[in-house]
C-alpha cells in the first residue's frame with residue numbers, strides 16, 4: 001500500500017520491521033519496531049504513529065491555539081526543547097509559533113492516565129509545571145532525579161499521595177490520534193456575522209453549513225492564516241505603541 005506524507009517527496013510503503021533490523025524514525029529520531037512507513041530510495045522511515053500524526057491538534061496543555069505539526073523546528077538553531085519532557089528534538093514537532101510551545105510527537109500523544117508497578121494508584125498526566133504550581137524542588141519518585149520545573153509530570157490521581165514522576169519514567173506508551181480535531185470548532189471566532197445572529201439562524205437565507213467538511217490542508221491553512229493574523233495584530237499593536245511613545249517623548 002502506497003502512502004504520501006507531506007514531509008517527503010516520494011511515496012512511502014508500509015513495512016513490518018523484522019527482528020534484528022534497525023531503522024530510525026525521521027519524525028522523532030527514535031528507533032522503530034513494529035510497523036514503519038519507508039522510502040527505500042532515501043532510507044527515510046517513519047513510525048506508523050509519526051506518519052499518521054494529525055497536521056494539527058487542539059492540545060489540552062495549550063488551549064490557546066491549535067498546535068501545528070512541522071517537519072523540522074522553526075528555530076534557526078535547528079532544534080527545539082520539548083515543553084513536555086524537556087529533552088531537545090530536531091525532527092517533527094507540534095508547535096505554536098506564537099507562544100514558542102514545542103512538543104515531540106510522542107509527548108503530544110502521551111496517555112492521559114497510566115499504571116506503573118512502583119505505585120498502587122493510577123497516575124494522571126499533569127500539564128501544570130512545577131513553576132506554575134510554585135514547587136520548584138521536587139524529585140521523581142521513580143528515578144529520584146530532579147523534576148524540571150518547566151516540564152510536565154505524571155502525578156498520583158489521589159492528591160494525598162504526593163507522588164510525582166517524569167513523563168518518560170512513567171510510560172513509553174504513545175496514544176496516536178488522542179486529540180482528534182474533527183468536532184466543529186467553538187474557539188476560532190467565526191468570520192461570518194450571520195452565524196451569530198439569532199434572527200437568521202432559522203431563516204432560509206442565513207444558514208451557513210458548519211465547517212465540518214474541511215480537509216486537513218484547508219483546516220491547516222485556516223489555522224496558519226489565523227495565527228498570521230494574530231501575529232500581524234500584535235506587530236501592529238507594538239508598532240502603534242512605539243509610534244505613540246516616540247511622539248509623546250519630549
Ligand SMILES: [Zn+2]
Nearest residue numbers: 025028047050
Ligand atoms: Zn517516530
Ligand SMILES: [Zn+2]
Nearest residue numbers: 010039041042
Ligand atoms: Zn524518498
Ligand SMILES: [Zn+2]
Nearest residue numbers: 082085104107
Ligand atoms: Zn518531549
Ligand SMILES: [Zn+2]
Nearest residue numbers: 064065096099
Ligand atoms: Zn499559542
Ligand SMILES: [Zn+2]
Nearest residue numbers: 140143166169
Ligand atoms: Zn524520573
Ligand SMILES: [Zn+2]
Nearest residue numbers: 121156158161
Ligand atoms: Zn497514590
